[in-house]
Amino acid sequence: MNKLIIYGDIHGCYDEFISLRNKINPQKDDIEVCVGDIITKGSHSIKTLRYIQENGIRSVLGNHEDKIIRYLDHQESPKKNPILLDSDEQQIVNHLTPEAIEFLRSLPLFLCFDHITVIHGGLQNSMVLENLSKRDQQKLLRLRYLDQEEHFIAYGDETEKSIFWADIYDGNQGFVVYGHQWLKEVKVNKYAIGIDTGCVYGNKLSAVIFEDKQTNNFLIESVEYNRK
Ligand SMILES: [Mn+2]
Numbered sequence: 001m002n003k004l005i006i007y008g009d010i011h012g013c014y015d016e017f018i019s020l021r022n023k024i025n026p027q028k029d030d031i032e033v034c035v036g037d038i039i040t041k042g043s044h045s046i047k048t049l050r051y052i053q054e055n056g057i058r059s060v061l062g063n064h065e066d067k068i069i070r071y072l073d074h075q076e077s078p079k080k081n082p083i084l085l086d087s088d089e090q091q092i093v094n095h096l097t098p099e100a101i102e103f104l105r106s107l108p109l110f111l112c113f114d115h116i117t118v119i120h121g122g123l124q125n126s127m128v129l130e131n132l133s134k135r136d137q138q139k140l141l142r143l144r145y146l147d148q149e150e151h152f153i154a155y156g157d158e159t160e161k162s163i164f165w166a167d168i169y170d171g172n173q174g175f176v177v178y179g180h181q182w183l184k185e186v187k188v189n190k191y192a193i194g195i196d197t198g199c200v201y202g203n204k205l206s207a208v209i210f211e212d213k214q215t216n217n218f219l220i221e222s223v224e225y226n227r228k
């Protein structure tokens with residue numbers, strides 16, 4: 001039976017990604033997916049992106065890929081680009097091949113494998129993935145915390161009363177595998193699992209492996225950040 005292997009935010013941590021993939025040792029029929037944020041922040045964004053493309057690994061869109069695409073879209077207009085890139089993002093843009101740009105533009109907001117749903121950020125119980133407004137599409141990439149009335153809270157505006165979306169998610173869009181919010185360990189809820197364990201911040205890179213997509217039985221594999 002083929003496995004479903006889902007990798008957390010790689011952020012250009014190429015060496016750790018290769019170590020993790022070697023540890024998991026995917027077989028030909030296994031499906032490999034990333035939760036987005038393949039690029040930016042780490043040292044090897046372009047190399048990682050090329051490897052993902054060359055090895056038939058799929059991904060959903062992360063907020064960092066989304067920023068690069070929005071920047072490129074604005075570049076086609078004669079107006080001043082409202083998106084500001086940092087030097088790392090500028091380097092990435094300078095080195096993207098037309099194929100890489102096409103790959104980034106092709107990334108979906110979500111992927112479903114039976115009842116397992118892969119997204120980058122988070123979702124609210126009222127959202128229907130097949131029918132998202134433009135605003136909800138942006139939320140899907142960025143959602144972390146909600147307020148008491150279950151409204152989106154912008155990054156940095158959280159209080160101790162804020163609610164992490166997965167803690168109240170009711171499972172109506174499937175069992176969700178997500179990244180975006182990094183934590184020291186994977187975060188397991190009844191209907192969701194967060195697998196960004198902050199490799200690029202010096203912690204570790206993790207993947208979740210479903211041996212059988214019909215059940216929720218999964219394994220976690222991780223490799224530590226490589227301090228060279
Ligand atoms: Mn990220």
